[in-house]
Amino acid sequence: MASTSSRSTAVAEANPAQAEAAGAAAAATITVRVARFDPEKDKALRWQEFSVPTAPGMTVLDALVSIKEHQDGSLAFRSSCRMGVCGSCGMYVNGKPRLACQTQVGELGQVIEVAPLPNHDVIKDLVPDLSRTFEHHRAIKPYIIRDDEAEMASPTREFRQTPEEMERYLQFAYCLKCSLCVAACPTAATDPLFLGPQALAQAYRYTADTRDCGWQERFDVIATDHGIFNCHLAGACSEACPKGVDPALGIQLMKRTLVKGPAHRAPAPIVEEPKSVIDESKRPQAPPPTV
Ligand code: SF4
Numbered sequence: 001m002a003s004t005s006s007r008s009t010a011v012a013e014a015n016p017a018q019a020e021a022a023g024a025a026a027a028a029t030i031t032v033r034v035a036r037f038d039p040e041k042d043k044a045l046r047w048q049e050f051s052v053p054t055a056p057g058m059t060v061l062d063a064l065v066s067i068k069e070h071q072d073g074s075l076a077f078r079s080s081c082r083m084g085v086c087g088s089c090g091m092y093v094n095g096k097p098r099l100a101c102q103t104q105v106g107e108l109g110q111v112i113e114v115a116p117l118p119n120h121d122v123i124k125d126l127v128p129d130l131s132r133t134f135e136h137h138r139a140i141k142p143y144i145i146r147d148d149e150a151e152m153a154s155p156t157r158e159f160r161q162t163p164e165e166m167e168r169y170l171q172f173a174y175c176l177k178c179s180l181c182v183a184a185c186p187t188a189a190t191d192p193l194f195l196g197p198q199a200l201a202q203a204y205r206y207t208a209d210t211r212d213c214g215w216q217e218r219f220d221v222i223a224t225d226h227g228i229f230n231c232h233l234a235g236a237c238s239e240a241c242p243k244g245v246d247p248a249l250g251i252q253l254m255k256r257t258l259v260k261g262p263a264h265r266a267p268a269p270i271v272e273e274p275k276s277v278i279d280e281s282k283r284p285q286a287p288p289p290t291v
């Protein structure tokens with residue numbers, strides 16, 4: 001098998017112009033303007049510029065890792081999965097809330113500006129404080145609520161739900177809790193207590209689930225002063241979502257549910273098992289509850 005260097009030599013000999021262009025691209029640099037904030041020293045964000053060598057496919061997160069590894073180890077940012085799944089790398093990149101690991105620097109031009117998510121307090125540099133988003137999410141009771149507590153604590157059967165019933169909430173179940181929608185929301189910008197698009201869309205996700213019967217408990221949380229009727233339907237949340245969730249739609253559907261009640265008034269029934277198939281002695285135990 002040919003080595004990388006022998007392949008490069010062959011390309012250079014066959015097409016010098018192409019080899020020169022490839023060399024120039026490899027050596028290209030971009031300017032990354034990064035917002036810095038040290039809670040012990042700073043009263044406001046300050047800006048610092050770095051020149052970063054690029055590579056094909058480089059993401060904003062890669063550029064920040066390069067800065068941290070080669071230029072300034074004190075730069076603080078949050079990331080984990082590097083594949084748009086964990087939701088921890090949300091930042092304000094060139095004026096839009098984005099996931100840094102899903103945003104390629106090649107799409108952004110020669111100068112890239114990276115700041116922490118708006119509408120959130122800043123812990124340090126590019127690390128936003130997401131506790132308010134998580135508190136609001138917790139407040140809407142993001143779990144299946146039923147009154148058959150024994151079955152919930154130790155499930156013995158499946159709940160019957162048709163594919164059409166699952167479609168009612170499925171897209172909302174893809175939410176990463178990245179808070180990009182909250183960063184984009186003009187109401188959250190003026191009212192920090194506003195429950196926000198993430199939590200309100202999740203209120204619909206669970207209320208629309210036919211296995212759930214906790215709608216009244218959620219109504220009591222969202223039909224309040226900083227609740228659902230403070231949404232002005234700007235739609236910025238849905239534009240910002242990196243997973244294709246449409247929180248603005250969820251909020252509108254939840255408003256309708258508040259007026260008309262959920263499509264299902266009783267929770268989905270437990271499916272009766274065929275007696276010949278299941279051996280009770282071999283049934284695995286349900287895992288302990290996580291919420
Ligand atoms: S709705 Fe979208 S933008 Fe908002 S927290 Fe969920 S995944 Fe992030």
Ligand code: FES
Binds near residue numbers: 081
């Ligand atoms: S690092 Fe997990 S979504 Fe970006």
